Amino acid sequence: MRFHAGACLIHYNVRIHISTNDGVPIYLQVVNQVKYLVASGKLEPGEELPAIRVLASDLLVNPNTIARAYLELERAGVVVKRHGAGTYISDAGSPLARRERLKILHDRIDALLAEAKQLNVGLDEVVKIIRERNEHLGHE
Amino acid sequence: MNKSDLQVQPPVVELSHLTRRYARQEGLTDVSLQIPEGAVFGLVGENGAGKTTLIKHLLGLLKPQSGFVRVFGMDPAAEPVKVLSRIGFYSEESNLPGWMTVAEHIQVQRAFFPNWDPDYAELLRDEFDLDNSAKIKTISRGSRAKLGLLTALAHRPQLLILDEPSSGLDPLARRGILEAIIRSIADEGRTVLFSSHLMDEIERVADSVGMLANGKLVLCDKLDAVKESHYRLQVRFDSVPETSPNLKSSLCGAGDRAEWTFICSGNIIDIRNQAREIGATIQEESSLSLDEIFSARVAHAREGNREPHGEKWVAHE
Amino acid sequence: MPAKAIGNHTEKNGSLMNSPLSAIAFDFWARNRWSLISLGLLICATGLLNLIFGVEPAHYGEDDSIIFSMAAILMGISIFFALGIFACSESDNSQEGFGFPTRLFLLPIATAHLVAVFTLIGALGISAIYLGWVFLVFSPMGIVFPIGYHLTCLTTAVVAFQASVWGLRIVPALRAVVIGALAFGFLFLIARPFEPQTGKHASQWQIAAWLLPLLLAAPLASWVTLTKERHGIWNRGFAGRVSRQRGTPTQSRTLTSPRYALDWIEWRSNGRLLIGITLLLILPGICGRLPILPQQFLSVALFANTFFLPLFFCFAGTFIARDCNTGTLKTSLFTGVMPVSIEDVLVSKLRILLTVGILGVIAGILYSWNLSAADSDFVLKQSGFEVEALYIAMLTAPALTWTCLVGGLPLWLSGRIESVTTAFAITLGSLLIPNASLFWLFKDKPQWITTVLSLALTFKLVAATIGFKIASRGRLLNFSTIATIILVWLAVTSLTVATGIYFAKQIPWPESRIVLFGILICPLARIAFCPLALEYNRHQ
Numbered sequence: 001m002r003f004h005a006g007a008c009l010i011h012y013n014v015r016i017h018i019s020t021n022d023g024v025p026i027y028l029q030v031v032n033q034v035k036y037l038v039a040s041g042k043l044e045p046g047e048e049l050p051a052i053r054v055l056a057s058d059l060l061v062n063p064n065t066i067a068r069a070y071l072e073l074e075r076a077g078v079v080v081k082r083h084g085a086g087t088y089i090s091d092a093g094s095p096l097a098r099r100e101r102l103k104i105l106h107d108r109i110d111a112l113l114a115e116a117k118q119l120n121v122g123l124d125e126v127v128k129i130i131r132e133r134n135e136h137l138g139h140e
Numbered sequence: 141m142n143k144s145d146l147q148v149q150p151p152v153v154e155l156s157h158l159t160r161r162y163a164r165q166e167g168l169t170d171v172s173l174q175i176p177e178g179a180v181f182g183l184v185g186e187n188g189a190g191k192t193t194l195i196k197h198l199l200g201l202l203k204p205q206s207g208f209v210r211v212f213g214m215d216p217a218a219e220p221v222k223v224l225s226r227i228g229f230y231s232e233e234s235n236l237p238g239w240m241t242v243a244e245h246i247q248v249q250r251a252f253f254p255n256w257d258p259d260y261a262e263l264l265r266d267e268f269d270l271d272n273s274a275k276i277k278t279i280s281r282g283s284r285a286k287l288g289l290l291t292a293l294a295h296r297p298q299l300l301i302l303d304e305p306s307s308g309l310d311p312l313a314r315r316g317i318l319e320a321i322i323r324s325i326a327d328e329g330r331t332v333l334f335s336s337h338l339m340d341e342i343e344r345v346a347d348s349v350g351m352l353a354n355g356k357l358v359l360c361d362k363l364d365a366v367k368e369s370h371y372r373l374q375v376r377f378d379s380v381p382e383t384s385p386n387l388k389s390s391l392c393g394a395g396d397r398a399e400w401t402f403i404c405s406g407n408i409i410d411i412r413n414q415a416r417e418i419g420a421t422i423q424e425e426s427s428l429s430l431d432e433i434f435s436a437r438v439a440h441a442r443e444g445n446r447e448p449h450g451e452k453w454v455a456h457e
Numbered sequence: 458m459p460a461k462a463i464g465n466h467t468e469k470n471g472s473l474m475n476s477p478l479s480a481i482a483f484d485f486w487a488r489n490r491w492s493l494i495s496l497g498l499l500i501c502a503t504g505l506l507n508l509i510f511g512v513e514p515a516h517y518g519e520d521d522s523i524i525f526s527m528a529a530i531l532m533g534i535s536i537f538f539a540l541g542i543f544a545c546s547e548s549d550n551s552q553e554g555f556g557f558p559t560r561l562f563l564l565p566i567a568t569a570h571l572v573a574v575f576t577l578i579g580a581l582g583i584s585a586i587y588l589g590w591v592f593l594v595f596s597p598m599g600i601v602f603p604i605g606y607h608l609t610c611l612t613t614a615v616v617a618f619q620a621s622v623w624g625l626r627i628v629p630a631l632r633a634v635v636i637g638a639l640a641f642g643f644l645f646l647i648a649r650p651f652e653p654q655t656g657k658h659a660s661q662w663q664i665a666a667w668l669l670p671l672l673l674a675a676p677l678a679s680w681v682t683l684t685k686e687r688h689g690i691w692n693r694g695f696a697g698r699v700s701r702q703r704g705t706p707t708q709s710r711t712l713t714s715p716r717y718a719l720d721w722i723e724w725r726s727n728g729r730l731l732i733g734i735t736l737l738l739i740l741p742g743i744c745g746r747l748p749i750l751p752q753q754f755l756s757v758a759l760f761a762n763t764f765f766l767p768l769f770f771c772f773a774g775t776f777i778a779r780d781c782n783t784g785t786l787k788t789s790l791f792t793g794v795m796p797v798s799i800e801d802v803l804v805s806k807l808r809i810l811l812t813v814g815i816l817g818v819i820a821g822i823l824y825s826w827n828l829s830a831a832d833s834d835f836v837l838k839q840s841g842f843e844v845e846a847l848y849i850a851m852l853t854a855p856a857l858t859w860t861c862l863v864g865g866l867p868l869w870l871s872g873r874i875e876s877v878t879t880a881f882a883i884t885l886g887s888l889l890i891p892n893a894s895l896f897w898l899f900k901d902k903p904q905w906i907t908t909v910l911s912l913a914l915t916f917k918l919v920a921a922t923i924g925f926k927i928a929s930r931g932r933l934l935n936f937s938t939i940a941t942i943i944l945v946w947l948a949v950t951s952l953t954v955a956t957g958i959y960f961a962k963q964i965p966w967p968e969s970r971i972v973l974f975g976i977l978i979c980p981l982a983r984i985a986f987c988p989l990a991l992e993y994n995r996h997q
Contacts (some may be wrong), residue, residue: 021429023429024427061345132202203786221798235783235791252796
């Protein structure tokens with residue numbers, strides 16, 4: 001049998017990874033990660049997504065789950081279905097991008113703030129640390 | 141299962157108040173369950189919770205002591221031939237006769253199933269890399285599991301029953317088995333009942349889930365509904381409560397002094413209201429993995445009779 | 458002082474359980490206790506029956522020699538059974554057939570110690586059973602056995618048997634031949650003292666002396682082969698080549714229907730029985746009176762058949778009833794989920810049963826034919842059987858075959874008792890003890906025999922009717938299948954009755970009794986309850 005490493009290669013450097021350890025439903029993980037990939041530009045408009053059965057057997061999840069994720073993505077306007085030709089990243093992908101990017105950041109920031117609160121680190125200090133790290137990484 | 145679904149067809153599997161007692165061990169207590177056509181039903185439970193007993197009832201290997209079992213609308217103990225010829229069954233427990241060769245085993249199975257698809261069987265055999273002339277007792281455990289799965293799939297059954305199909309296999313073999321199962325699910329109109337103690341498998345493969353604990357069905361719903369109705373709540377009390385605090389919809393809770401964590405099931409708005417009523421401030425709400433939901437349900441089902449092992453959760457009644 | 462006493466006690470107890478070798482002995486006992494206990498009970502029961510119904514040694518005469526024969530047959534059977542137990546073998550899934558319990562290789566005990574313990578258990582066990590028979594049953598009859606000679610033969614037989622069962626596991630065909638040869642060889646040696654010695658013959662002590670090297674060499678051979686097996690050295694060299702060559706590709710057949718497939722499974726898993734009957738019973742039976750073979754071969758054949766006939770067919774019945782996958786009498790998951798009807802399963806089991814039964818009748822007739830040989834010096838004849846009376850054997854030998862073969866078939870098919878060995882022991886006991894007691898009870902009251910036989914016949918017919926009625930009402934059997942079973946039964950029964958009537962002139966029995974007996978021979982009621990038993994086994 002042919003085995004992949006447990007994650008699906010949509011593109012040579014694009015991966016979707018499913019985890020059942022956190023509580024996020026699998027279809028939502030697929031939706032979020034595709035959105036993330038589109039937002040970060042790793043998936044470009046017009047690119048084709050793998051067929052439901054292929055992605056399902058590569059990710060080892062129920063095909064119905066993938067179908068549901070694609071439906072959600074289609075509803076959100078991230079992908080379009082072309083009859084008999086598969087699922088493609090929609091051209092309207094880019095206007096969404098900024099909102100999606102921010103949404104992903106929102107989730108991360110929420111988690112950071114919750115952790116900071118548990119560790120008794122004030123908001124000002126958190127902001128200061130973010131600046132420091134940013135300088136350290138040499139951004140801007 | 142979801143009763144609001146419009147079902148023209150009777151459910152593929154129907155159990156009603158099924159009870160089975162053994163002399164020395166727990167059997168099943170009042171299990172009712174319906175699996176509609178096309179569902180992928182995951183049966184979760186610890187070892188010895190009654191998963192295999194339940195499946196044996198579906199196969200007609202056990203007659204219900206009370207209650208009834210219908211598969212395709214028939215009693216499997218009364219109509220074994222009609223029911224079994226439409227079921228593909230594979231279990232980790234059903235060790236195949238070691239004296240047969242792979243080819244002989246496939247030949248024998250083929251004779252029993254009128255719908256057997258020899259091309260499909262050959263395709264699977266090729267894909268599973270099974271050697272026709274090898275004796276079953278000489279092939280590896282993973283290969284034996286694949287052979288069992290092959291004979292369960294090759295007659296394209298309407299109902300596929302898999303009892304712990306991948307337990308005891310190495311990760312690579314397990315992946316192969318899961319892949320084959322997932323591909324077969326995609327076949328039109330196939331109903332699958334899948335038991336496992338590995339939540340990861342259930343969460344990936346199933347769309348509905350039933351949880352068995354000590355012979356009782358403690359939860360049975362669509363997987364999404366299960367995941368969307370269970371929360372972990374971290375709360376803080378302004379004053380340290382004198383007795384262990386309790387939320388009405390919590391399954392179990394743990395904590396000390398002012399900081400408490402509850403695992404709740406129900407509508408999130410109701411849960412928030414309940415928390416407010418007992419004077420707790422919600423610090424954090426998070427969703428749960430299936431594993432955590434299962435542990436909480438099991439602890440809840442034990443109703444504090446016994447100290448739940450492993451987790452430190454205390455069950456609430 | 459109590460404290461000290463307790464301390465002593467625990468210390469003693471501890472040292473007993475701590476010794477690995479005694480733990481192995483205990484393990485052996487735990488696995489075989491029911492078989493061993495039933496063997497002990499069989500000896501005691503026979504001794505007791507003999508005390509009650511037997512005659513004083515002083516008056517021991519020709520009339521009572523049948524008791525001796527019965528006891529001798531029971532003794533032979535129990536010794537064969539004991540050999541099976543003391544082979545100390547188990548089957549396990551990873552290995553071919555029966556052999557040394559490989560799980561013990563995981564224990565930190567030297568192979569030499571393992572061999573020593575099991576050799577000792579085997580030698581002591583078989584001696585204990587033999588001595589039990591001699592002192593509890595035969596001494597009160599006033600019959601003297603050459604104890605020293607027999608003990609040498611038996612212990613050598615046990616260790617040689619162990620060595621071949623353990624060491625030749627990877628070459629099962631060769632093992633079967635070696636064990637067969639050993640069985641006949643030792644039967645011959647054990648039977649020797651009962652033969653009239655003519656001409657120049659080796660004395661018992663000479664033979665015992667010849668056996669000594671074998672007695673010493675066999676455990677050594679076990680030790681060598683088991684060391685190889687334990688460390689997987691078998692994979693190299695000759696044995697490795699042999700085991701690799703097995704599993705040659707088989708041509709795939711097309712089994713077109715479930716019935717063909719079931720038949721194929723039954724034949725493949727019970728084929729060994731047919732070979733066994735031919736080798737153990739029919740071949741010696743045919744050879745028994747061949748003029749080219751030495752005279753003594755007839756005795757060996759008779760001796761073999763006397764022991765093997767009931768033993769083998771009791772075993773055959775339980776063997777056929779078992780599940781083809783797990784080898785126990787309980788329906789396994791594999792068999793249970795086959796989409797086949799109870800009727801199909803039963804019919805394929807009955808077919809193989811009928812085949813074995815027909816071979817059994819042939820073996821039985823050959824046996825009786827050998828018995829009736831005018832120059833036979835067999836023990837039955839020495840104990841007063843008239844040549845005319847041997848015609849009864851023509852009827853009883855096939856009867857014994859059928860009765861033993863069907864044995865407790867409904868019970869075995871119901872899977873209530875899981876182990877084939879236990880079922881076999883129960884069949885043997887439940888057939889031999891009541892039959893022997895009935896014989897002792899009614900031997901002086903022949904006027905009652907006809908009444909008892911007609912009662913039994915009525916019971917049989919009523920039970921058969923009830924069984925078939927329940928089965929057909931539960932849609933377990935078609936009418937045509939029931940009709941076929943009854944037709945086969947009628948054919949076999951009319952054959953036996955015809956044989957009985959033909960021999961009636963030579964037998965001092967009234968004709969009515971022979972007819973009743975003939976009808977009773979072929980089982981019907983037990984067959985009628987088989988579908989119910991199978992159904993119970995499948996849907997508990």
